[in-house]
Amino acid sequence: xxxxxxxxxxFGITTVYHFLFVPVTIGLSAMVAAFQTAWVRSGREEYLxxxxxxxxxxxxxxxxxxxxxxxxxxxxxxxxxxxxRFVGDIxxxxxxxxxxxxxxxxxxxxxxxxxxxxxxxxxxxxxTIWLVHIGTLFSAYFILAANSWMxxxxxxxxxxxxxxxxxxxxxxxxxxxxxxxxxxxxxxxxYMTAGAFVIGVAAYLYLKERxxxxxxxxxxxSPLYLKAVRIGAAVTLVAGLGVAVSGDFQGKxxxxxxxxxxxxAEGLYETESSAPFSILTIGTPDGKEEKxxxxxxxxxxxxxxxxxTSEVKGINQLRDEYQAKYGQDPGAKYYSPGDYTPIIPVTxxxxxxxxxxGVLAAAGAALILLVTRKGGRPLGAWWPRLAIFLPIAMILGxxxxxxxxxxxxxxxxxxGLMTTAQGVSPGVSVFEAWVSVIALTSIYAxxxxxxFGLMWRYIKLGAPAxxxxxxxxxxxxxxxxxxxx
Amino acid sequence: MELTTVWFALIAVLWIGxxxxxxxxxxxxxxxxxxxxxxxxRRVLYNTVGxxxxxxxxxxxxxxxxxxxxxxxxxxxxxxxxYLPLLLILLALIVRNLAFEYxxxxxxxxxxxxxxxxxxxxxxxxxxxWGVAFANIxxxxxxxxxxxxxxxxxxxxNPFGLLGGVVTTLLFATHxxxxxxxxxxxxxxxxxRALSVKLGLAAAVVAVVFMVWAQVxxxxxxxxxxxxxAALALVSALAAAWKGREGWAFTGTFVTIxxxxxxxFFALFPDVMPSTTSDxxxxxxxxxxxxxxxxxxxxxxxVIFTPIVLIYQxxxxxxxxxxxxxxxIPPATPAATVPxxxx
Numbered sequence: 001x002x003x004x005x006x007x008x009x010x011f012g013i014t015t016v017y018h019f020l021f022v023p024v025t026i027g028l029s030a031m032v033a034a035f036q037t038a039w040v041r042s043g044r045e046e047y048l049x050x051x052x053x054x055x056x057x058x059x060x061x062x063x064x065x066x067x068x069x070x071x072x073x074x075x076x077x078x079x080x081x082x083x084x085r086f087v088g089d090i091x092x093x094x095x096x097x098x099x100x101x102x103x104x105x106x107x108x109x110x111x112x113x114x115x116x117x118x119x120x121x122x123x124x125x126x127x128t129i130w131l132v133h134i135g136t137l138f139s140a141y142f143i144l145a146a147n148s149w150m151x152x153x154x155x156x157x158x159x160x161x162x163x164x165x166x167x168x169x170x171x172x173x174x175x176x177x178x179x180x181x182x183x184x185x186x187x188x189x190x191y192m193t194a195g196a197f198v199i200g201v202a203a204y205l206y207l208k209e210r211x212x213x214x215x216x217x218x219x220x221x222s223p224l225y226l227k228a229v230r231i232g233a234a235v236t237l238v239a240g241l242g243v244a245v246s247g248d249f250q251g252k253x254x255x256x257x258x259x260x261x262x263x264x265a266e267g268l269y270e271t272e273s274s275a276p277f278s279i280l281t282i283g284t285p286d287g288k289e290e291k292x293x294x295x296x297x298x299x300x301x302x303x304x305x306x307x308x309t310s311e312v313k314g315i316n317q318l319r320d321e322y323q324a325k326y327g328q329d330p331g332a333k334y335y336s337p338g339d340y341t342p343i344i345p346v347t348x349x350x351x352x353x354x355x356x357x358g359v360l361a362a363a364g365a366a367l368i369l370l371v372t373r374k375g376g377r378p379l380g381a382w383w384p385r386l387a388i389f390l391p392i393a394m395i396l397g398x399x400x401x402x403x404x405x406x407x408x409x410x411x412x413x414x415x416g417l418m419t420t421a422q423g424v425s426p427g428v429s430v431f432e433a434w435v436s437v438i439a440l441t442s443i444y445a446x447x448x449x450x451x452f453g454l455m456w457r458y459i460k461l462g463a464p465a466x467x468x469x470x471x472x473x474x475x476x477x478x479x480x481x482x483x484x485x
Numbered sequence: 486m487e488l489t490t491v492w493f494a495l496i497a498v499l500w501i502g503x504x505x506x507x508x509x510x511x512x513x514x515x516x517x518x519x520x521x522x523x524x525x526x527r528r529v530l531y532n533t534v535g536x537x538x539x540x541x542x543x544x545x546x547x548x549x550x551x552x553x554x555x556x557x558x559x560x561x562x563x564x565x566x567x568y569l570p571l572l573l574i575l576l577a578l579i580v581r582n583l584a585f586e587y588x589x590x591x592x593x594x595x596x597x598x599x600x601x602x603x604x605x606x607x608x609x610x611x612x613x614x615w616g617v618a619f620a621n622i623x624x625x626x627x628x629x630x631x632x633x634x635x636x637x638x639x640x641x642x643n644p645f646g647l648l649g650g651v652v653t654t655l656l657f658a659t660h661x662x663x664x665x666x667x668x669x670x671x672x673x674x675x676x677x678r679a680l681s682v683k684l685g686l687a688a689a690v691v692a693v694v695f696m697v698w699a700q701v702x703x704x705x706x707x708x709x710x711x712x713x714x715a716a717l718a719l720v721s722a723l724a725a726a727w728k729g730r731e732g733w734a735f736t737g738t739f740v741t742i743x744x745x746x747x748x749x750f751f752a753l754f755p756d757v758m759p760s761t762t763s764d765x766x767x768x769x770x771x772x773x774x775x776x777x778x779x780x781x782x783x784x785x786x787x788v789i790f791t792p793i794v795l796i797y798q799x800x801x802x803x804x805x806x807x808x809x810x811x812x813x814i815p816p817a818t819p820a821a822t823v824p825x826x827x828x
Contacts, residue, residue, distance in 0.1 A: 063586035066539070067579040073549055074575055077564025084564075085632075088557020089775040096554040097786055099547030104794045107539035108801055115536040119804060164557075167779045425565035427633040432568045439576060447583065454590055477807065480815040485531040485589045 004424045006433040007079035010440060014071050015406070016399050017444050021065035023398050026140060026187065027194020028058045029133040031235065036126045045466040046224050053463035054198065055129075059114065060454050064447055066107075071440060079433065083413055083423030090156055090167045091146050094174075098142035106135030118470030118482035125472075140187055148179035150414050151405070152257040158417070165417060181253055185246040189358070189398060191239035196361050196390040198232030199368065203387035205462050210381070224463060229387065230372055233365040236390070240362030247355070248303065255304040255312070258415060260322070260340060261408035263315045264347040266300055267293070275300040275312040281348065289316075315341055326416065342410045350404035357397030364390045488780040489770040492555040493757065495787055497750035499551055501743045503544035504615070504653075505660075508742050509735075510534040510541055512661015514581065514608025515654070517601060520665055520677050525811045527601065531585065532814070533668040536805045538585060540798055542578070554783055558632055558773035559757045566626065566634025570614045570641060577614075581607025592817040612657045613650040617641055620649025620695075623749050624702055625767070628760035632768060645698060652695045655688035656745070660738040663722065667731040670810035678726055681734065685723040692719065692741075696748065703759075704752045711748030715741050 001009075032055045039047035073095065077084050084091075109131040116125045149155075155172030156165045167173065206225035255262045263269075267281030269289050277299030282292045298308040305312065313321075322340035364386060371383050413420040470482050513534050521527040534541075553560040564571060580603040588600040624645050627635045662681030666674050696712040704712070722737020753759075757773050760766035774780070 059586065060590070063583055067582050070546065070578055071575055073546055074564060074571060077549075077553065077560045078568055078571060079565070081561035081565035081633075084553065084561040085557055088553055088560060089779050092550065092552075092554030092557055092560070092775065093779055093783055093786075096547065096550035096783060099543060099550040100786065100790050100794065103543040103546050104540065104798065107543050108794075108798050111536035111539055112801055112804065115805060166776045167782070170778075170782045425561075426631070427565050427635070428568055435569065436572050439572060443576060443579060447579075450583075450587070454587060457591070478812060481532065481809070481813050482815075484813070484815055485528060485535045485585060 001430075003079075003428055003430055003433045004421050006430065006437050007075075007424050007428075008420065010079060010433070010437040011075065012403075012406075013437070013441055013444070014068060014075065015402060017448075018065065018068035018072060019398055019402055020395055021061050021068070023186075023190035023193035023394070024061045024197055025058070025065045026133075026136040026190035027192070027235075027239075028054060028061065028197060029129065029136055030191065031194050031198060031231075032058050033126065033129040033133050036129055040122050040126050046227065048469075049224065049463040049466055050228055054201075056458050057197075057201070057455060060451060060458065062110070064451050067447075068444070078436070079425055079428065080413075080423045081425035081427070083418065086164045086418055086423065087150075087414060088164070090149060090153075090165055090173060093167065093170070094142040094146040094149075098139055102135045102139035102142065104135075105138065106132050109135065115481070115483055118472055118474075121472055122469070137187065140190075141183055144183050144186060145174055145176065145179045148176045148182050149173055151182075151409060152176060152178040153414055153417055165414070177253055178250075178257060181246055181249045185243060185250055188239045188242040188246060189394070189401070192236050192243055192358070192361065193391065193394040193398060195232045195235030195237075195239060195365065196394040199229050199236060199365065200388050200391040201459050202226075202228035202232060203368075203384035204459065207381060207384040208462075221463065226372060229368060229384075233368045233372075236365035236394075237362055237369060240358065240365065243358060244362075251303050252306060258409065259313050260315065260318045261342065261347065261405075262304055263313060263318055264342050264344050264408060265351040265404070266312075267344060267348045268300065268312060268314045269316055270314040271311060271317045272314065273301070273311045274298045274309050275304070277303060278348075315344070340411065342408045347404060347408040350400045350407065353400040354397050354404055357393040357400065361390050361393045361397065364393075487770075488777060488784065489555075489774045490755075491784065492551075492774070492780055493750070493754060493770045496548060496551055496555065497747060499544055499548035500750075501746045503541070503548055504657075504746050505739050505742045506541035506544060507538070508612075508653075508657040509660045509664040509738075510538040511608040511612040512657045512659065513665060514604045514661070515612065515658050516661050516665065516677070516680070517605055520662070520673060520680065524597065525814050526673050527597075528589070528814045529669055529673055529809050529811055530665065531588065531604075532809050533665060535585065537801060539582070540801065542582070551783070551787075555775050555780060556757055556768075556770070556773045557775055559768055562628060562632050562634055562758055562768060562773075563622070566628075566636070567618055567621075567641065569638045570618055574611045574614050577607040577610040579607075580604075581611075589817065609654065612654045616650035616653030617646045619653075619746075619749055620646045620699075622758055623699060623753050625756075625759035625761040627762045628758065628766050628768065629762060630766055632766070632773075635762065645695075645702070648691065648695050648698070652688070652692050652745075655684060655691060656738070656742060659684040659688045659722075660735075660742060663726060663731065663735040663738050666726070667735045668808055670808040673811070674731075674808075678729065678731065678734075681726045682723055685719065685726065685738070689716070689719050689723065692716070692745065696745065699749065699752055702752075704748075705754070708748045708751035711744045711751055715744035715748060718744060 032051055035047050035051040035054065038044070039051055109128045112120065113125065113128040113132060116128060120128065153165065154176050155167065155169035157168045159166050202225040206222050206229060209220050209222040209225060212220065251262065266275075266278050267290060268275060268278070274297070276295035276297045279294040279296065281290050300312055301310045302308045304310070319340055326340070368383055368387055372379065409415055411419045411421070413423045470479065513530055517527060517530055521530050549560070552563070584600040584604040584607060588597055618641070621641050621643075626640060629635050659681055662677045662684055665677035666681055669677065693716055696716065700709050700712055718737050718740040722734050722741060725737055726734035755770050756767050757770055758768040760768070
């Protein structure tokens with residue numbers, strides 16, 4: 001493997017790993033904030049217990065999201081210095097703004113929230129976690145604007161003397177049409193993920209409580225967990241509808257700006273009118289034609305263009321078009337000369353896994369809402385067992401979504417402007433790149449074990465007993481801290 | 486003033502923010518085994534920086550992002566060139582951040598000992614390596630006509646670079662000791678204050694040697710003035726610590742670090758990364774910068790949002806202004822003490 005291969009593996013590993021935690025951070029910060037607001041407004045103990053319980057899980061998760069995010073920012077310069085030189089004038093701005101607007105907000109107010117129990121007035125304290133959530137949204141907006149520019153470069157001019165892309169219209173970058181559909185899609189899927197996380201955790205505890213109840217007949221927390229399950233399911237379902245709608249818009253825009261990605265996602269080799277949607281397509285190993293396929297007639301035309309009869313371009317025609325437009329050799333190292341196709345099986349299957357897992361999670365949430373409704377039949381134990389798989393489905397679905405959108409853009413790093421192989425750092429040795437990917441991957445693996453162990457420990461403990469927070473107006477300087485590391 | 490100069494100054498400000506703030510929490514981390522004698526005292530130290538360390542760290546993320554946006558060539562050359570030291574800093578920061586967040590989440594001695602070790606090493610390595618990196622940036626490194634760094638790890642480990650590392654390590658340790666003396670009460674406060682004077686004397690000696698050397702290497706009038714003021718601030722800080730004026734002592738090391746970093750940036754200007762291969766290959770505020778349009782957009786963003794950040798970050802320090810002593814530390818959380826599997 002050369003530096004490009006290793007740097008790509010590092011980028012893939014770091015990004016996927018980072019994004020296991022990010023959606024939970026975005027979505028759960030909102031749900032914890034909502035629980036705390038409900039407690040401040042109603043004074044009901046159950047909401048404070050949910051705030052504390054899910055707040056703790058949120059913090060365990062947040063920490064890893066933050067540290068892997070630092071790697072993300074550094075590795076552009078470390079492994080992809082030619083990319084950084086080429087796009088810095090455009091790509092650097094959203095990153096810097098993300099630091100100034102989002103990271104400061106998130107980290108400062110999170111510190112205030114963690115240590116602010118009993119120090120800040122309750123309303124102000126609840127506001128700090130909302131500000132953390134707003135910080136996560138800002139962060140998502142700016143980093144996705146940067147990514148959308150790589151998918152569909154706008155608002156720039158290529159300067160031949162400096163050999164780089166230069167910013168020409170900042171607002172065009174901020175309101176890139178790809179960005180306008182990607183941001184809602186990603187944020188809504190984060191809410192969906194957090195909803196599924198709440199369902200999974202609360203359903204597990206509900207099941208445990210029911211068992212305890214049958215064994216000992218002690219007062220039970222099962223109504224609390226059932227309530228959390230229903231809140232999580234409602235969030236997952238509503239956000240899931242939004243994810244589907246925004247995903248539909250994304251498909252149409254993708255067909256417009258990166259038709260090859262859509263063709264590859266569908267395994268559509270030849271241009272067709274009234275194109276069918278593929279349920280299963282198997283192609284030849286060289287990726288030039290299909291061997292076997294099961295299809296839904298005309299559906300692809302509708303998904304791509306909004307019309308059951310429109311023409312959708314196939315891989316082979318697009319390859320010819322790209323050759324005429326970009327020349328024979330965009331990224332000779334990875335792709336045979338003149339080939340502009342991503343790895344088709346990866347693109348095809350990642351697209352299906354993303355959609356399939358998301359649909360599964362939304363359907364699971366709908367089913368849970370149905371069986372747990374008031375006046376429904378007495379509850380069995382089968383649905384909590386099912387519910388535990390919903391967060392796993394969402395987390396994997398998110399990962400497949402990024403693998404689809406990033407690998408489907410290949411061989412480009414900036415679509416139509418720069419190939420991935422051209423972006424790598426020329427001065428970094430294979431040895432350095434290996435040291436980096438091995439060190440980071442090893443530490444990620446260790447942290448995954450530590451994080452999962454801690455998360456599991458705190459999930460098993462369940463929601464803490466109600467304890468009114470100390471009075472923030474107290475002037476007792478010798479009282480112990482309400483929260484301490 | 487040219488926008489490129491404005492942005493050079495802003496990036497200097499971001500690094501000053503980073504080193505003055507995270508500098509003391511690096512110091513607290515490094516001094517954990519020295520200042521704290523038992524677990525409660527160690528927890529006192531963790532909690533002095535608990536609410537603020539994460540906000541402090543964002544300064545470096547913003548400095549990195551701002552360098553990417555305003556001087557893409559500088560960002561690319563620096564980050565790809567100083568590869569292994571930056572990787573070590575990344576690994577150290579990862580472990581250190583998790584030490585803060587995870588240490589108290591399990592009531593187990595081995596668990597705590599491991600995270601303590603992570604905090605100590607994770608604070609020491611960046612404190613050392615940032616000094617090595619900045620000394621090398623100012624002194625110049627081999628850079629070719631394509632703006633590529635052509636040295637390796639050992640190029641950076643030269644006497645001036647290593648001395649820079651020793652200076653930041655000792656300065657941050659002193660700054661951390663001053664912070665502990667200011668933020669704690671009881672025995673730990675006195676221990677930290679006594680230590681801050683000893684550490685500060687050592688720091689003063691190496692810092693003066695380093696600043697003189699830097700000035701001789703490539704200083705300007707302004708860098709010279711900043712270095713002299715930095716030395717005076719450090720001496721005043723030590724005098725204040727000696728007299729038990731902890732607030733002034735901490736302010737003193739804060740100002741020392743700010744002025745010393747400012748001095749380095751003055752010495753650097755108008756280069757951002759001088760080349761030792763040929764002056765013609767040096768990266769400067771002009772040939773490494775983004776376009777005027779990008780700098781204009783970024784200037785608006787910085788002008789509007791930097792004051793807001795300063796206000797709310799300042800407010801955090803106000804909210805958590807009280808001293809912490811051992812009697813403020815609650816017992817390990819009940820949740821953390823339940824053995825796994827017992828719930």
